[in-house]
Amino acid sequence: MEIKDPAAKIKQARIEMGWSQQKLADETGFSNKTISAYEKGRLKANIPALQKIADAVEKPVSFFTDESSPDYTIETKLKKIEQELAEVKKLLQV
Numbered sequence: 001m002e003i004k005d006p007a008a009k010i011k012q013a014r015i016e017m018g019w020s021q022q023k024l025a026d027e028t029g030f031s032n033k034t035i036s037a038y039e040k041g042r043l044k045a046n047i048p049a050l051q052k053i054a055d056a057v058e059k060p061v062s063f064f065t066d067e068s069s070p071d072y073t074i075e076t077k078l079k080k081i082e083q084e085l086a087e088v089k090k091l092l093q094v
Contacts, residue, residue: 006050006064007041013057013064014039027056055080 014024014035021039025032029052037043038053045053047061054061060077 005041006045007039009064010035010045010053011039013053013059017057019057024053024056028052055083 014021017024019027021035022032024030025035028035028049030038030049034043038045038049045064047065050061050064054064
């Protein structure tokens, strides 16, 4: 999978959520300096980093990578559903 320049997309997704860089950092576990570096293109986010950001802002990784494969999009959606199902199962066990 090719990662084009996701800097603008990271910023766009964060703004769409109404979040500051600090809020995105808190949601992903990155520092706000790392988020700033990703958004300005000083640091290129790898796929695991993009996945954390994508999960936080509720977007598929393909939003950041320009990956247009329908299989990849379905895989991303299935992963998200599996994560949500696991959360529900935890809540039901409490």
